[in-house]
Amino acid sequence: MEEREYNERDERDDRHERHERHGRYDVNDYELMRRDEEEGLEEITGHPENGRWERRWKILNPWIWIAFSIWSILTTRRILMTDFPLMYFVKSIMLFNNLAVFSTLLILTYAFDALLFSLAYNLRLLHRDQGFDRILVVWALGIFCLISMIVYNDYRLNMEALSFAVLGMFLVSLTRTIAAIGYQVPLPKNPSYGAKLYFMLWGGLPPCLAITIYAAYKYEDFGTAFTILRTWGFSTFVKNLVPGALTHVLLNTPLRSTLSLSVGSRSPYESTEENTPDAIDATLHLSLGLLLMSSLKEENALHGFQIIMFMLIYVTSIGPREISLYIPKFVSFVHTLRHKSGTPIRKTYLLWHKPLLLWTTTVLFTIFSSIGILYWMDNISIRHDQKSWSGPKSPNLDISYRAATQNRLQIVIGHSADESIFAIKGIVTGILSSQPNVMAHKPDVLIYTKDPSQDIVKRIREEVAFGDIYTLPNIGGVSGIFLHHILKNWDNLPTQTLFLTTSSHTINNFDLIGRRLFDYYEPPQLPPAAENSDILTGFLNLGELETCDCYNCYDRSGWHDTFRLIPSMWSASRPVEKGHTAYRCKKAILTHGNNFIASAARIRGVGRDIWETLDDALSNPSLSRGWAHDRLKLGPGGRDAEMFGEKDSLEKPHLGYTVERLWGILLGCSNQEIAWRCPSLWRGWRRGWEKDDCACRD
DSSP states (O other): OHHHHHHHHHHHHHHHHHHHHHTOOOSOHHHHHHHHHHHHHHHOOOOHHHHHHHHHHHHHHHHHHHHHHHHHHHHHHHIIIIIHHHHHHHHHHHHOSOHHHHHHGGGHHHHHHHHHHHHHHHTTOSOTTSOOOTHHHHHHHHHHHHHHHHHHTOTTOOHHHHHHHHHHHHHHHHHHHHHHSSOOOOOOSSOOOHHHHHHIIIIIHHHHHHHHHHHHHHHOOHHHHHHHHHTOOHHHHHHHHHHHHHHHHHHHSOOOOGGGSOOSSSSTTOOOSSSOSOHHHHHHHHHHHHHHHHHHHSSOOOOHHHHHHHHHHHHHHHOHHHHTTHHHHHHHHHHHHTTOOOHHHHTTHHHHTSHHHHHHHHHHHHHHHHHHHHHIIIIIHHHHHHTTOOSOSSOOOOTTOOOSSSOOEEEEEEEOTTSOSHHHHHHHHHHHHHOHHHHTTOOEEEEEEOOOOTTHHHHHHHHOOSSEEEEOOSOSHHHHHHHHHHHHTTTSOOSEEEEEEOSHHHHHTHHHHHHHHHHHOOOOOOTTSOTTSSOOEEEEEOSOEEEEETTBOBOTTSOBOTTOHHHHHHHHTSOOOTTSOOOOOOEEEEEOSSOEEEEHHHHHHSOHHHHHHHHHHHHOOOTTTOGGGOTTTSOTTGGGOEETTEEOOSSSOHHHHHHHTTHHHHTTOOOHHHHHHOOOTTTOOOTTOOGGGTEEEO
16 A cells, blocks of 8 residues: 555656656646645544544534524624614604604605615615616605604604614614625525524524523513503503504514615605505505504694694605595495496596696695594594593682791702702702792792701701701601691791702703793792782692503503502592592693692692691601501512612602602692693693693692
8 A cells, every 4th residue: 555655656756857857837836736735635644533523523514604604694684684673663662752753753764765775876886777766865855854843843752762763763774775785696486485484483583582581581670560460451451562563563574675666756655556555655554543543542642733744744755646546446445345346447547647636636635634633633532531531620729828928939959868968059049040930039948958967957058058957857758858848837838839859860950940940830929919819830840741540550660659649649639528429530640850839729728637648658767667668568579679779768768759759649730731731841842832731820
């Protein structure tokens, strides 16, 4: 064996020498390099015991890398195509206060399509044989302008939610654009999707499912979630699951690319006989359906100007040629239902496309549709919601009370142990300098602090040179401070009292709080005018508002009425005479922030025993005796339950968060008009706003 290899090597050497001697090279340099590598590999002898595994590894190694590459590509594509956009959409839906406005944003996906495809086409990233109509860019820019007008006039606008929604739609369009770049493999006549399905099941879903389970385990409160879930009926399940199902269908159904849409017509998305139905039709009609359904569940509405902008989006996207056929198509549909042929009616389509009839139909459709949507929002939805609001038309007021002091306005500051002292001065000076109606009354300032430091009064006085300072035991939280003040000054309350806290929420939103006070506050008349000689603010919350069902009350922050105080306090503050049927609480407004202004007539209109009940619960120094700390009332977790990351304690009782949400209910300012009209704190205004949109007036 060795002798034969030796002879073969000698023969190769002899041939090489002969070629070199005669100067004839029939092979190039690459061929010589390949032969040298082969000779080197032949000289390497493998170990007999490892040779079998080395051969197997050489066979398996490429397949392992191929499988890993496919898994990586599919997982990455799934994350880019679905997961990130879906996460952003879900986040935006959670934060969006006005679902009607959110529904109008869905068309932005196609507007982003048009702009990104246009950019890719101009940069020659797309094949030049793919046609692209420039009218798409004009249409997309018009859609952005119309959408911006709708968003600008949203009186419940949340910029964070808007950012998530726009980013999610942009990512959907971006991934579709990336998918269109490069060589497009033609599909076979009978395509099979089995391999794609298996790769998705084994390559894309497991990591996403694992991340979801881990995130749910780490961040979700399963105890509270299942507690809320047990209270749901079938209708509640349907109401909560249908929006999610619609979102899933919208985001996961493959939508057609904008490049394949009709060109040369008045609308870039206009349906034709060769191009119908179009995805844009389904999206716009889904937007319209969500817009109408949202007002049946939420206390949100659209202004007439916003409705007109949406109808312009509808008309420019669907196209006059398609809208003009709505009437004959409806007649044809009725004929089909009656088992008659609709062919003669279809022959009249050309007649409806004549300019006069086409534009007349389009204009009338736009006008009547706008009127119909506006009537739905302002009448049908509000009447439907009226059944959920009960109670007397006017609150209980102590109209016989007259303040003992000539000062008709007082500012009460609640300061907790872990809050800034410097914030006290900033809040008071900020209010007095920016609120002429407040400054005109030269109000007294009362500062209550629950800081247990011995020199706390001295430290506050060094920063604040005005007002009276009082110390209280560090029990009951800020809500306990205000209850203590009301009871202590029951017979000496001024006409109006402005309650403010020094919490981080107040400091971070101080400009918004000041704007709300400036826009909606109505002060009493200055002396010597009679105290109640004019309309004045009875209650004005200086924070966000939220509604809930009285017997299943919770808010988006995670708070839940485990004490069942919402229905009981609602009924207690709305007594009826003997022989009359008591009102039953159905829906109520929750107040946030512990910043509000209230009149003495409303405070004293609530029985003193109600205030004492709440104050006794919060000021009780015992964790074991007071009902405020009863483990059965704290929820499923008992005393181990956490709210906003903290367990129940004397300093920060969970009951205090409930009282914070009770101010509007107790003071008779929980009605349908406030729930529907009051804008968000950040937005601050709405078209055609009035002072009683957010404030209850006496």
